[in-house]
Amino acid sequence: MFFAKNAAEGQQDHILSWSDVFICFLRITYLERIPQSLEYFYGLGELAGILPCLQKLYKDDEEGLKEAMIRENEVFITEGNLGSIVMGAALAMEEQKAMGADIDGSVITNFKVSMMGPMAGIGDTMVGYVIVPINTSIFLGFAMEGSLVALLYMPVGELILHGLGYVMWRLGYDGGRIAVLNVLQGAWLDRIVVGAGIMGMLMMGALAGQYVTLEATGVINIGAMGTIEFSEMFNQILPGFLPLCILVGGYFYLEKGKKATNLKLMGIYLVICVVGTLIHFF
């Protein structure tokens, strides 16, 4: 249903060929970040990416091309992979407009501005917090063993992300505005977010269990009764007791602490380590 063309838009032919649209996708995906700036974000990158298509669309219409260029140069920022659906739809709208459909320029601008926030929300969650960390944690295991398989990390990640990006781009280009709304309102998205969250949590837990290390080497001598070894004691409570303590402690600090930052948490860990070393606890 998401691939079905909008009835009104599907009737007309395309000016842009398949390869025009594909090259435009590559240009935006790979090059949009080069001119990113603090005030205007990826605006210029989007314009430079879409410009060959605009030139083709407004071949004989200097004034139209200029307006389109100003329009696409507007401030724009969204997540680069899943968010490509917005630019795909924008390209479709530009094409419709160039072919004479009754679309006002401000409609395209408003569409982009209103959709980039929600898509960035979904994109950052799925890509930044789920797909990339899971991919990283899988290849971390290989790298920690010194296996060269870890070098596949980047190619595999790129393949997944840009594969998804292209699917979203085509979704946006073929379906227009409607496709974006369908994605944002789709019930299946909730299930994917929950499922990805479960997998993310499991992977983070496994990663923490394997690589967060802190061991108590302290020994207390209690005379005739022998000695108490902290590490043995803690292990009897729970395997990985101390790492779990600093994880849970850190979590509560970050959740509840006022003005808590990751950097301050690192500082706290440093203090714990220094004190622990000085009293020979670790």
Add this chain to the structure above:
Amino acid sequence: MGHVIFLSTLIALWYWLASIDTPGGWMFQDLFIMGAVIGAMYGDVKQGLILGATIQMAYLGVVAVGSNLPSDKKMAGLIAIPLAFEAGLDPGQALAIAVPFGLLGAVFNNAKRTINGVFYRNSELAIEDMDINRIYRNAYLYPMIMEFFLYSIPVFAIMFVFLSGGNAVAIIDAIPEWLMNSLSLLGGTLPAVGILACVRLLGQKKLLPYFFIGFLVVAVIPMGTFTFAVIAACIAIIIAISMPEESVTGAHNVKEQS
């Protein structure tokens, strides 16, 4: 001396290429590749990979939301990995040294994006004149040239100072032993920061029990991460499919607001 100049140049160029965010750039941003290449130059690919992976782990939850990079793992890795080889640091100590350089990298990133504003305003003028080539120059060529000077020269200077005349070794030797031991320990705890950032950003508190399941399963049954990932994916699919409709509804909307 030739070795120092060669390595400093390589690191400086690498940081430049990694920072311009192009397809090639993404390859250069990968700390595993970084570790393997620098490791190969010091004759120990395995140690390089381990160093890269240790630093990568601390930056797991670092996501550039709104392209605001809170801390720059490229700079952290590129400076800490060679230093670790020079001074014979263990991965934990290397990670502790990498953190401040990561913060420095974020400063460079902000500088770059501030300067790029000039090219944006230039492009607006170019649109006025309908000068297509000038738009491309402002979009691609000028930012890359600017970044070359912004990034390469300071990084070259930092690496050159550290590496020449055994400065790195001298600085690290000056650190007292108890502090070095603490830093080794700290290296074991810092991955917790990246993992916690990730857990919090996943943002679904009712899923927290899965974190503890993952933690304990790996602590009790040692297995490869990939093996665990396959199992985790199966569990996630089963649960997500079988969840009742009302308990998943709105899951993605929660994210948008956060």
